[in-house]
Amino acid sequence: MSIRKIAEMTGLSTATVSHAINGTRAVSSESKQKVLAAAAAIGYRPNIAAKFLRNNRSKTVALITPGVRPGMPSNYFYMDVMAGVHARLNEDEYSLIITTYEEPMEESRSFSFGVLEKQWCDGLLVVPNASEPSCIEQILKSELPYVLIDRKIDRFPCDYVISDNEKGSYEAVRLMYERGRRRIAFVGSQLRTSASHDRYLGYRRCLAERGLPEDRSLVLLNGSLSIEEGMRSGALLAQAGADAVFVSDNILTIGVFRYLKGAGRRIPEDISLIGYDDYEWMSDVRPGISSVKQRPYEMGYRAAALLLERLGDPGRAEGRACTLDTVLVLRGSH
């Protein structure tokens, strides 16, 4: 099942066999025929480990993202990202290794990626866990080319692909302002990633531009992203007299919506709502939930493309960014 076996069968040398298979130097068509026939006969498949050992390239890329937690409403955003990554890698016949980490990180466990330690891959696609500095250290230590996804890290320049969260958030808040809302609440996660940070910035920019005061009681930054937390936030902001709420996370959106409905608030008459991320079911609740739609598939696809470019041209400079526009999807809740 090796190149040597084929060499024996055909009476050629391993060099000729190798070249015949890879088309890497001229081989008489006669020899080529023989080699291909023999290869087919024994079902030859190149051993990628040997190739890797020899060339230092595995044609494999790792994707590192926050994971799904059992029993929790999963964050399917990264599934769509993965689909995009996979699609792009496929075009160049790269394999995809997946590693996920728990978020928030368990205290007890240091941030370690088996994949990195094993030196499998040619490059890395990473949704960085910004609350854990060692994440970045690990990545840098691996000395592999990498592209960040969904979250950038300002401290150093590198390739990344993110959504224009600031703008998406701004537009959502502006829309509610234009509909006459003046006590607009913000529900989000703690500002540990550029994504959540930028969404908060967009909210604040809109308030500032319109001359609205910042009311701390209308800003709710949750430590964990769960439906329960979302419901709690819904209760708090209702109490604080909000007449609109922008929720910058999809799971919290469910919670806030559920609370408001359960408490008998009319949406959008009593309080208007815009959420984050776009799912089909948002059309099926009453009212439909307007939301800021990201394009996760594109995000993954573009990130993979960027990484492949870099793998093809190692000398290329870092720091190329790609910021994807969001789309405000209007249903009935705003």
Next chain:
Amino acid sequence: MSIRKIAEMTGLSTATVSHAINGTRAVSSESKQKVLAAAAAIGYRPNIAAKFLRNNRSKTVALITPGVRPGMPSNYFYMDVMAGVHARLNEDEYSLIITTYEEPMEESRSFSFGVLEKQWCDGLLVVPNASEPSCIEQILKSELPYVLIDRKIDRFPCDYVISDNEKGSYEAVRLMYERGRRRIAFVGSQLRTSASHDRYLGYRRCLAERGLPEDRSLVLLNGSLSIEEGMRSGALLAQAGADAVFVSDNILTIGVFRYLKGAGRRIPEDISLIGYDDYEWMSDVRPGISSVKQRPYEMGYRAAALLLERLGDPGRAEGRACTLDTVLVLRGSH
């Protein structure tokens, strides 16, 4: 950055260094100290490709599933499966390679898995595409140990982990029967996988046991799984005078629900509905959608466990099955 480098640094042989690192034979504590120190100093990481070449084990497993299609409501079921797989593999420090295929298969493209051709992995976890026989051929040809997930294939005995779809389906239909429904429709996909087949069987068994006639106009088997198809099915079964509908797919469930609501049918008064798979949003529509809940995370976890067992004991016989119970989640629609 290799074992040899460490050997030079410490003045020991590569053999000793290797054993010191892996604890595979006795090494004086003094030597061990030196080796570990040197390793840390240069940031040594074992080269897995070399290991693989030597041992024929990569500690890597591939998961092959239907993929997410861009712009389509994704099937997130397999995301949860993947989470379970990942969790179990992690426990044994295995890496996970992901490959997806399009379903339904493009005609033009033969069923090929780069992963298999490259001989990356020690074993395979596969959601088989039953409509494409070459899928199985490919798997067999790879001669790797494998475990099927979500769908079994009766033709040959092998390890698999599936849901008890027949029973889940049966219970759903029975519930609607007990609520007095007599014209119960079935909406599903074409019977190309054991999963969809078994769901249909459960439906038929219930009808048969209760002495209900089988009405062909109440059975809708869709070629593609989309919301539009689901809506079309909804229209057809309403026309056919169904007073209940069991939908055996999560995406079709959205479509059927959307149609019925749009057409002004009261659920469950005019027509009752039970869907498949369980998502949070099913609680937020009105009425909440009752559904047959599978346990995808468990499914992945168990499948990975089975595979690891087999990798640890190659002589072990095939044919161990694991069938997971479903749970009927009652909301308001039944």
Next chain:
DNA sequence: TTGTATGCGTTATCAG
């Protein structure tokens, strides 16, 4: 157009 020989990093065998 073809062949020979070397080395990639690791482990295991054998011999000290």
Next chain:
DNA sequence: CTGATAACGCATACAA
């Protein structure tokens, strides 16, 4: 307790 060395499968520099 330690060391020398072969072998895993492949690609390539060099030689013919």
